[in-house]
Amino acid sequence: MKTFDELFVELSAKWQDKTPGSGSVAALEAGVHHIGKKLVEEAAESWMAAEYETGERAAEELSQLIYWIQLMMISRGLTPDDVYLHL
């Protein structure tokens, strides 16, 4: 288990180090268009899970949505503070 901020630190470090074998690094190398499609896919899966599946399944899909949101942030050079500013 990890928090939003802990995952962001981990993903940022992997991107900075270009960690070999990391799916996150591969996704970031594929770019904003690829990440955007995954983000929308996970948003739809989150919606479907929330509407038709268990709370646990919804939480799983929402965690994946958060992951792709973080990759989008990193791909645009945005930090959590840049986003929190608008909450």
Ligand SMILES: N=c1c2ncn([C@@H]3O[C@H](COP(=O)(O)OP(=O)(O)OP(=O)(O)O)[C@@H](O)[C@H]3O)c2ncn1[C@@H]1O[C@H](COP(=O)(O)O)[C@@H](O)[C@H]1O
């Ligand atoms: N939290 C996540 C995470 N959430 C989602 N995903 C990826 O997002 C995709 C989710 O897509 P799907 O819902 O379609 O899941 P799927 O059924 O596996 O389908 P595919 O898309 O893989 O075909 C999968 O490819 C997952 O690998 C994640 N990949 C990695 N992490 C964490 O990110 C960190 C870095 O991981 P690496 O880059 O793999 O080192 C680690 O802490 C990981 O636990």
